[in-house]
Amino acid sequence: MTELLKLDHINVDIPIGGGFLKPKVLLQAVHDVSLTVSKGETLALVGESGSGKSTLGYVVAGLRKQTAGTVTFSSERNADDSRPPVQVIFQDPFSALDPRMMVGEIIAEPLRLRGVDSEERLKRAVEVLGQVGLSPEAARRYPHQFSGGQRQRIAIARALIAEPEMIVADEPLSALDVSIQSQVLNLLDDIKQQHGISYIFISHDLGVVRHLSDRVAVLYLGRLMEVASCDDLFNTPSHPYTQALLAAVPRIGKGRRKKEQILKGEIPSPLAPPSGCVFHTRCPRAQELCRKERPALEPAPGRATQLSACHFKD
Ligand SMILES: Nc1ncnc2c1ncn2[C@@H]1O[C@H](COP(=O)(O)OP(=O)(O)OP(=O)(O)O)[C@@H](O)[C@H]1O
Ligand code: SF4
Numbered sequence: 001m002t003e004l005l006k007l008d009h010i011n012v013d014i015p016i017g018g019g020f021l022k023p024k025v026l027l028q029a030v031h032d033v034s035l036t037v038s039k040g041e042t043l044a045l046v047g048e049s050g051s052g053k054s055t056l057g058y059v060v061a062g063l064r065k066q067t068a069g070t071v072t073f074s075s076e077r078n079a080d081d082s083r084p085p086v087q088v089i090f091q092d093p094f095s096a097l098d099p100r101m102m103v104g105e106i107i108a109e110p111l112r113l114r115g116v117d118s119e120e121r122l123k124r125a126v127e128v129l130g131q132v133g134l135s136p137e138a139a140r141r142y143p144h145q146f147s148g149g150q151r152q153r154i155a156i157a158r159a160l161i162a163e164p165e166m167i168v169a170d171e172p173l174s175a176l177d178v179s180i181q182s183q184v185l186n187l188l189d190d191i192k193q194q195h196g197i198s199y200i201f202i203s204h205d206l207g208v209v210r211h212l213s214d215r216v217a218v219l220y221l222g223r224l225m226e227v228a229s230c231d232d233l234f235n236t237p238s239h240p241y242t243q244a245l246l247a248a249v250p251r252i253g254k255g256r257r258k259k260e261q262i263l264k265g266e267i268p269s270p271l272a273p274p275s276g277c278v279f280h281t282r283c284p285r286a287q288e289l290c291r292k293e294r295p296a297l298e299p300a301p302g303r304a305t306q307l308s309a310c311h312f313k314d
C-alpha cells in the first residue's frame with residue numbers, strides 16, 4: 001500500500017503554569033510517536049482520556065504544531081494544488097458549525113476560500129449534501145434546525161467538499177444518540193469505500209474501532225504502547241495495557257477477562273510521567289527492569305507487523 005502520512009518521532013510539549021518565581025513545567029502530551037498511514041487506510045487512535053489522541057490528531061491536521069519530529073505527506077497531487085490534504089471532524093457537531101451561516105454556505109466555505117464562484121459552490125454543496133443523505137433544501141437552513149446526527153452529516157459534508165486525502169475524525173460519534181451512531185458510522189464507511197480517503201479515527205468505543213479500522217495505535221500518557229492490524233490487536237493483543245483495555249469491555253473481552261488484566265489505580269500525572277515504562281505503576285506484570293528502562297516499540301514474538309512497547313510482551 002502507498003504510504004500517505006509519516007509521523008517521525010513526534011513530541012508535543014505543552015508549557016503549564018509559570019508566573020512569579022515559578023518555572024513553567026512541560027507537559028508531554030505526545031512523546032516520541034512514529035506512525036504511518038497508507039492511502040485509503042483507517043488508523044484508529046485509542047487510549048484512556050488524556051493519552052494524547054486529540055493532540056496527535058491536531059498535529060496531523062496542522063491545528064497544532066509539534067515541538068519536535070516531522071510530519072510528512074506523500075501526496076499524489078500536483079505541487080500547485082491548493083487543496084489542503086487533511087480535514088477534521090470534531091466530536092460536537094453543534095459548536096463546530098457557525099449558527100449564523102446557512103448550511104449551504106458552511107459546507108461551501110472551503111471552496112469560497114479557494115475562490116470558487118457562488119454558482120459552482122451551491123452546485124457542489126447540494127452534491128455533497130446528497131452524499132451524506134441530506135436533501136438539497138438543507139442548504140438553505142441553519143444548523144439549529146437539524147438534529148445532532150444531521151449536524152454531524154453536515155460537518156462530514158463540509159470535510160468532503162474540500163476533497164481531502166485524509167480525514168481526522170475526533171470522537172465523531174460520541175455526542176450522538178446510540179440509535180444514530182450506526183448511521184453515521186456507515187456513512188463514514190461508505191465515504192471510505194467510495195473516495196479512498198484515509199482516516200485517523202479517534203474513539204473510546206472499541207466496538208466501533210474494531211468495525212471501522214484497518215490498524216490501531218494504542219496510546220498511554222502520550223506514548224505508543226502497541227501498533228497492530230485491527231485483527232491482531234483484538235485477537236492477540238500483545239501489550240498488557242491493550243489487554244487491560246480490551247478486558248474492560250465485556251462484549252469484546254468476553255472469555256478473556258483475567259483478574260490480572262483489570263486496570264487498577266489512577267493514570268499518573270502527565271507532568272511527572274513514571275520512569276522507564278510509563279505504564280509500570282499500573283501494570284500487573286511490572287518488574288524492576290520496567291522501572292529503569294523504557295521498552296522500545298518492537299515486533300511481538302513471531303509477529304513482524306505487531307509492534308509492542310513492553311519488556312515482557314506476549
Ligand atoms: N491546551 C492544553 N493545555 C494544557 N494541557 C493540555 C492542552 N491540550 C492537551 N493538554 C494535555 O495533554 C494531554 C493529552 O490531551 P489530549 O486532549 O490529546 O488527550 P485525549 O487522548 O484526546 O483525551 P480525551 O479522550 O479525554 O479526549 C492531557 O494531559 C491534557 O490535559
Ligand atoms: S514494560 Fe513492564 S511495566 Fe511496561 S507494560 Fe511491559 S511488563 Fe508492564
Ligand SMILES: [Mg+2]
Binds near residue numbers: 054
Ligand atoms: Mg480527545
